[in-house]
Amino acid sequence: MKRLSIFIAAMLIALPAAAQTHQAAGVVTKVDEAKNSIEIKHEAIKSLNWPGMTMSFEVRDRKLLSVVKPQQKVTFELVQEKGRYVIVGIK
Ligand SMILES: [Cu+2]
Structure with missing residues (x-):
């Protein structure tokens, strides 16, 4: 029972951090299909x-x-996933 409450307490601490979405803005400098990534000069x-x-x-x-091109001004959303920040939305 004590273990379970420690587990639940840990979940409660971890959940808000995992769910947090960060809003950002910038200009696309490169789209890299091979690396599944977008390079952005972000503010x-x-x-x-x-x-x-x-x-x-x-x-x-x-x-x-495929929704962005170099030189395009964008706003995007980041979440922390597996120790790095990944884009989950961009326009
Ligand atoms: Cu940065």
Whole structure:
């Protein structure tokens, strides 16, 4: 019983972090089909405490690779998954 409550307590702590979505904006610099990623010159992301920079993000769904092109201004959503941030939405 004690183990179970520790487990539930751990779940409650972990769940909000796993579910958090971060909103970001930037300009696409590259779409890499082979790496399943989009490189973006992103603005500062306050919820992550990140400054602006150019970096690449994997996309959760490959279909997202075809909705953007280099030079395009975008807004996108990130979630932390397996220790890295992946794009779950972009437009
Ligand atoms: Cu960055």
